[in-house]
Amino acid sequence: MGSDGRALKLPDGAEAGDGVPRRLVIEGKFVGDRALVERCVVTLAGERGLLLVGEPGTAKSMLSELLSAAVCGTSGLVVQGTAGTTEDQLKYGWNYALLLAQGPSRQALVPSPVLTAMRRGGIARVEEVTRCLPEVQDSLVSLLSERRIAVPELAGSQDALAHAAPGFNLIATANLRDKGVSEMSAALKRRFNFETVGPIPDLDAETALVRSQARASVExxxxxxxxxxxxxxxxxxxxxxxxxxxxxEGWEVERPSTVMSTAEAVSVAGALALAAAYFPGDRDVLGLLPGHLLGVVRKDDPADAARLRGYWDGPVRRRAEQGSATWRTLWDLRTVLEG
Ligand SMILES: Nc1ncnc2c1ncn2[C@@H]1O[C@H](COP(=O)(O)OP(=O)(O)O)[C@@H](O)[C@H]1O
Ligand SMILES: [Mg+2]
Structure with a gap:
């Protein structure tokens, strides 16, 4: 997110505090549709939660961190959804030593990140919500509709009911590759606005992102x-x-079943950059690319290696024949893919 690298200036007459610069450049972090980010912000200002869905590695988690940090100052109120996530992790648990010593009390209560966000009027994040068991997901339904958490153990005290302070909301993320989004209950779906985060549409924008992140990782x-x-x-x-x-160029390519995400491209570029930094002059890092691609592609299905060879025999070879030196080098390395 950020402001496309524009400089923020303090208004005239405003005093900058100690160590606070007069001008501050906020670099763009999330590469994508501005309108999508605006819709997310609008959703968070309302009462429905925000659900970011998409393929793995499309920066859903990153966007959810940036949004919550921007809106409430922290991205740290987070629950990681897994098959083992319990309702306690979304509501509250107990410090058992204190519970046994004093009985149920506010001090003995261990709030979940969601409860903390409710008390503060902040944003809580639930990662990979569709990996949670249905009954655990259901507890989010009442939480989002009633906007309060009851603590029956503290009945009679003022802490028996925690109401959401204004500003409270949830950002959940879900992967389209996990079976699940379709299995979310209708009741829960209704409590979220869905936003689909897609891959970066533009080659130059994606290359620029990959370059800047690879640069940052070696630096x-x-x-x-x-x-x-x-x-x-x-x-x-x-x-x-x-x-x-x-x-x-519009040539047909057989798609591997693995997701070729920007996140993976960033990590391959980072590995190449580190290789160039630590083994300078040893070899051209371009020569490492086929091996890295093979590593990425082979994750899910062994047949994907054959698809990568098909890509080499098609587009890579044609580009080499058309005279591109880079693709010529890559074509000459085809044997790496035989392994
Ligand atoms: N559109 C994008 N803008 C910025 N970074 C991106 C983008 N898409 C992918 N990335 C890179 O992918 C990394 C991982 O993304 P992540 O948020 O973990 O993805 P997801 O949660 O969708 O699986 C980010 O830290 C960033 O390096
Ligand atoms: Mg994620």
Whole structure:
């Protein structure tokens, strides 16, 4: 998110506090449709929760962190949905030592991130909500409709009912590859506005993102960034062609069953950048690309390796024949894919 790299200026006459810069550039972090982000913000201002759905690696979690940090100052009130998630983790639990010593009391109550968000009027996040068991998901229904959590153990005290302070809301994420979104109960679906987060539509935007994140990852390691634009562009092009089942030129490509996500492209680019930093001059990092692609593709289905070879025999070879030096090098490395 951020403001497309625009500088924020304090209004004239405003005093900047100690150490606060007069001007601040906020870099764009989420690459995507501005209208989508605006709809998310509007949803969060209302009473329905926000459900971000999409393929893995499309920055749903990242967007949910950015939105909650922007709206309420923290992205830390989060519950990770798994088959083992319990209702306690969405509502409250107990500090058993205190419970045994004093009986139920506010001090002995251990609030869930959701309860904490309700008390503060903040945003709680539920990751991978469709992985939770249906009865656990159901507890979210009452929570979102009644906007309060009852604590029967504290009946008679003022803490027996926690009402949501104004501003409270939930952001949930769900993966389309997990069986589940369709299995969410109608009651729960009704309490969320769905927003679908798709892959980045534009090659240049995706390449720029991959470059900046790969650069950041080597710079964190204290090393310089030396990966040619041609290498990054070939990497992102290959990911996009395999993801879409069609090359940039319009040639047919057989799609692997693995998701060729931007997140994976970022991690391959990071690995290439680290290789270039730590083994400079040893070899051209372009030569590492086929092996990394094979690693990404082979995750779900062994037959995907054959699909990658098909991609090499089709678009990669044709581009080599058309005279592209980068694709020529990649074509010459086809044997790497035989393993
Ligand atoms: N549209 C995008 N904008 C910015 N970063 C992206 C985008 N798509 C993917 N990424 C990269 O993917 C990483 C992982 O995304 P994540 O939020 O974990 O995906 P998801 O929750 O959808 O599986 C991000 O940290 C970022 O590096
Ligand atoms: Mg996620």
């Amino acid at each position: 964190r390691a204290g090393a310089p960034f030396h990966v040619d634009d041609a290498v990054l562009e070939a990497l992102v092009t290959a990911f996009r062609d395999l993801r879409e089942g069609r090359s940039a």
